[in-house]
Amino acid sequence: MNAATDRSIKAGTRERRRIRNGEINGATAGLAAGNVQANLVILPKALAHDFLRFAQANPKPCPVLAVSEPGDPSLPALGEDLDIRTDLPKYRVWRRGELIEEVGDICHVWRGDFVSFALGCSFSFEEALVEDGIELRHMTCGSNVPMYRTNIRCVPAGPFAGPLVVSMRPMSPQDAIRAIQITSRFPSVHGAPVHIGLPQAIGIGDLAHPDYGDAVPVREGELPVFWACGVTPQAVIAEVAPEFCITHAPGSMLITDLSNAKLAAL
Amino acid sequence: MNAATDRSIKAGTRERRRIRNGEINGATAGLAAGNVQANLVILPKALAHDFLRFAQANPKPCPVLAVSEPGDPSLPALGEDLDIRTDLPKYRVWRRGELIEEVGDICHVWRGDFVSFALGCSFSFEEALVEDGIELRHMTCGSNVPMYRTNIRCVPAGPFAGPLVVSMRPMSPQDAIRAIQITSRFPSVHGAPVHIGLPQAIGIGDLAHPDYGDAVPVREGELPVFWACGVTPQAVIAEVAPEFCITHAPGSMLITDLSNAKLAAL
Numbered sequence: 001m002n003a004a005t006d007r008s009i010k011a012g013t014r015e016r017r018r019i020r021n022g023e024i025n026g027a028t029a030g031l032a033a034g035n036v037q038a039n040l041v042i043l044p045k046a047l048a049h050d051f052l053r054f055a056q057a058n059p060k061p062c063p064v065l066a067v068s069e070p071g072d073p074s075l076p077a078l079g080e081d082l083d084i085r086t087d088l089p090k091y092r093v094w095r096r097g098e099l100i101e102e103v104g105d106i107c108h109v110w111r112g113d114f115v116s117f118a119l120g121c122s123f124s125f126e127e128a129l130v131e132d133g134i135e136l137r138h139m140t141c142g143s144n145v146p147m148y149r150t151n152i153r154c155v156p157a158g159p160f161a162g163p164l165v166v167s168m169r170p171m172s173p174q175d176a177i178r179a180i181q182i183t184s185r186f187p188s189v190h191g192a193p194v195h196i197g198l199p200q201a202i203g204i205g206d207l208a209h210p211d212y213g214d215a216v217p218v219r220e221g222e223l224p225v226f227w228a229c230g231v232t233p234q235a236v237i238a239e240v241a242p243e244f245c246i247t248h249a250p251g252s253m254l255i256t257d258l259s260n261a262k263l264a265a266l
Numbered sequence: 267m268n269a270a271t272d273r274s275i276k277a278g279t280r281e282r283r284r285i286r287n288g289e290i291n292g293a294t295a296g297l298a299a300g301n302v303q304a305n306l307v308i309l310p311k312a313l314a315h316d317f318l319r320f321a322q323a324n325p326k327p328c329p330v331l332a333v334s335e336p337g338d339p340s341l342p343a344l345g346e347d348l349d350i351r352t353d354l355p356k357y358r359v360w361r362r363g364e365l366i367e368e369v370g371d372i373c374h375v376w377r378g379d380f381v382s383f384a385l386g387c388s389f390s391f392e393e394a395l396v397e398d399g400i401e402l403r404h405m406t407c408g409s410n411v412p413m414y415r416t417n418i419r420c421v422p423a424g425p426f427a428g429p430l431v432v433s434m435r436p437m438s439p440q441d442a443i444r445a446i447q448i449t450s451r452f453p454s455v456h457g458a459p460v461h462i463g464l465p466q467a468i469g470i471g472d473l474a475h476p477d478y479g480d481a482v483p484v485r486e487g488e489l490p491v492f493w494a495c496g497v498t499p500q501a502v503i504a505e506v507a508p509e510f511c512i513t514h515a516p517g518s519m520l521i522t523d524l525s526n527a528k529l530a531a532l
Contacts, residue, residue, distance in 0.1 A: 173462045180446045181458060192447060196439045197463045197489050223463045266532055 011035055012079055012257035016087040019255070025089045025104055027251040029123065036189070036260055037253035038065050038078070038118035039230040040088060041237065042106075042246035045070045048115035050158025054236070055117065057155035061164055061232030063120035063188045065256070071112040078256040084116045090249035097241025102249055109246070120189035121230050121253055122167060124260040128182050134175045137216040144251070145169065146210035147229050151203025152194070154236065162236035166194060166226040168207065170218040176225050183227065185264045195226040202226065212250075277301055278345055278523035282353040285521070291355045291370055293517040295389065302455070302526055303519035304331050304344070304384040305496040306354060307503065308372075308512035311336045314381035316424025320502070321383065323421035327430055327498030329386035329454045331522070337378040344522040350382045356515035363507025372512055380512075386455035387496050387519055388433060390526040394448050400441045403482040410517070411435065412476035413495050417469025418460070420502065428502035432460060432492040434473065436484040442491050449493065451530045461492040468492065478516075 011032040018024050028037055043051050048070070055062035066077040073084045086105045093101045093109055122145070126136055138145040145167045152164040171179060176196060184192040195202050207224060208215045212231055218224055237245055248254065277298040284290050294303055309317050314336070321328035332343040339350045352371045359367045359375055388411070392402055404411040411433045418430040437445060442462060450458040461468050473490060474481045478497055484490055503511055514520065 173464055173467065174460075177446055177459055177462060180443055181450050184447050184450075193443055194440075196443060198439055198487060201439065201487050221464060221467050 012255055013081060015255045016079065016082060019089050020083070020086045022104065028089060028253045028255055029251065032255050034127070034259055034261070036065070036256045036258040036263060037121050037123045038256055039121050039233070040084070040091075040246070040248040040254050041117040041119065041233055042084070042114050043117070043242060044111070044244055045113040045115055047159070047242050050160055051117065054154070054157035054160035055119070055233070057157055058164075058232070059187070060191055060194060060228035061154065061230065063190060065118045065120055065188065065258070068116040070115050073110065073116070075116060075118060078118055078254070078258060080257070082256075084254070085110050088248050088252055088254050090252035092247050092249050094237070094242075094245040094247070096243060097238050106246055111244075114246075118254055118256070119230055119233065120263075122190055122227060123253070124189040124263055125183045125186045125227075127260050128186065128264075129179055132178060132182055134171065134179055137170050138214065141214070141216050143214035143216065145213050146207070146215050147212035147231050148199075148204045149211045149235065154232065159240045159242075160236050162232070162239045164194070165212070165229045165232040165235050166202070167213070167229040168210070168224050168226050170216065170222040170224050172221060173223055176223050179225060185266045187265055188263050190228050190230070193225050194228050197223045199224055199226075278521055279347060281521045282345065282348060285355050286349070286352045288370065294355060294519045294521055295517060298521050300393070300525055300527070302331070302522045302524040302529060303387050303389045304522055305387050305499070306350070306357075306512070306514040306520050307383040307385065307499055308350070308380050309383070309508060310377070310510055311379040311381055313425070313508050316426055317383065320420070320423035320426035321385070321499070323423055324430075324498070325453070326457055326460060326494035327420065327496065329456060331384040331386055331454060331524070334382040336381050339376065339382070341382060341384060344384055344520070344524060346523070348522075350520070351376050354514050354518055354520050356518035358513050358515050360503070360508075360511040360513070362509060363504050368515055375512070377510075384520055384522070385496055385499065386529075388456055388493060389519070390455040390529055391449045391452045391493075393526050394452065394530075395445055398444060398448055400437065400445055403436050404480065407480070407482050409482065410479035412473070412481050413478035413497050414465075414470045415477045415501065420498065425506045425508075426502050428498070428505045430460070431478070431495045431498040431501050432468070433479070433495040434476070434490050434492050436482065436488040436490050438488055442489050445491060451532045453531055454529050456494050456496070459491050460494050463489045465490055465492075
């Protein structure tokens with residue numbers, strides 16, 4: 001283990017410990033910079049196999065970083081001391097598709113048949129874009145990235161089916177080309193864009209009215225660039241309405257010990 | 267040397283020999299499929315260093331595959347038996363920027379101070395796009411790719427200065443993203459596009475009126491994708507009007523022994 005890895009493991013452990021201790025209860029953006037953060041989906045074992053098949057068939061919106069043993073709250077591939085029941089600042093608990101509570105830990109609802117899925121998140125590729133000097137409009141605006149339901153259907157698996165949700169970042173054509181190159185290196189965190197330039201072609205009527213997040217200005221001479229979004233599985237789960245499900249609350253992610261740089265395929 | 271390499275060297279040698287013998291005097295597209303074809307620029311030694319500096323500073327329009335010794339008609343890096351004076355079907359001879367003849371060999375004008383430059387050509391990346399199943403509209407139309415002068419200035423070097431010329435291929439947004447990935451692998455043959463989607467932003471007023479080549483239809487739901495073009499150095503040379511210069515005639519390229527696959531950077 002070299003010094004850099006050692007430092008990033010320390011940062012992941014440190015931030016998870018602070019979260020576990022209730023010192024952080026909001027957004028995780030910017031915490032343990034350089035470490036991979038993940039979307040979380042927890043489902044009963046009876047649904048886990050179909051959900052994993054769904055993720056396998058839809059790797060751009062649902063890139064799987066790790067899957068737990070049933071009932072086991074650890075995810076050793078993502079952090080040695082990680083406890084999925086306590087290590088996110090905020091969780092959403094769903095029963096039959098209805099949000100029943102937003103809580104700081106899930107020990108009180110934990111079951112022996114729960115399977116946890118950690119899915120890649122755009123924070124990783126956004127870090128690589130920012131390092132390259134590309135402006136991300138939602139960061140400039142201090143808002144959430146705008147997200148849209150598209151007319152592109154995910155490949156269904158068992159009960160899991162629904163539309164692809166995309167995030168949008170406006171860029172100059174030159175930055176868009178560079179962003180395609182950069183994000184192509186990160187297939188495990190949504191990878192290359194799924195669309196560029198023509199929102200109507202994927203069923204988006206008005207960029208000013210996103211389905212999730214906040215609208216951002218698209219300036220003259222810019223193209224909207226669309227990436228598959230980790231909200232897709234949440235939107236699909238809302239439609240499927242499983243008897244029980246837990247997800248992270250928006251922006252309140254799982255901080256791992258993996259480094260974003262290590263995810264680069266090339 | 268494996269069998270595949272052996273075959274492609276044979277194909278290059280064979281086609282150059284047929285050209286040398288006057289059996290082929292038109293376009294080289296499709297000959298020695300899989301082999302790199304190159305743009306040719308021959309300049310007197312007095313201008314060669316500035317031209318090479320120009321190419322170095324503008325690698326997207328002027329990717330240098332090989333440079334000859336002064337007065338030496340061979341280019342051993344591109345083919346063992348290659349003679350630059352006889353091995354292209356058609357040459358253009360320029361004096362002070364004026365086209366003075368189009369000829370099948372240049373033995374009668376060859377000088378001891380001539381330096382040959384072989385520059386990468388879009389045929390190589392087009393082969394990779396077609397292999398991936400991407401439609402190239404100018405091929406579908408059986409016409410030349412449309413090319414446009416832009417308002418992007420090349421980095422000048424000595425007397426060499428002028429606008430970037432681009433080729434345009436219309437594609438669906440999905441194919442455009444894939445084409446950016448594929449051509450990024452080929453930096454020595456123009457590489458990734460220089461622009462996508464907004465022709466006005468680079469000074470192109472009307473796609474239906476290219477400056478070189480033929481117009482092609484851009485269908486609804488498609489974006490125009492622009493690559494730096496090997497016509498750039500020819501356009502620059504026409505402006506610089508050197509005392510003497512020889513280039514290939516359009517479409518009548520130098521067939522080399524290199525394989526397109528070997529040019530892939532990744």
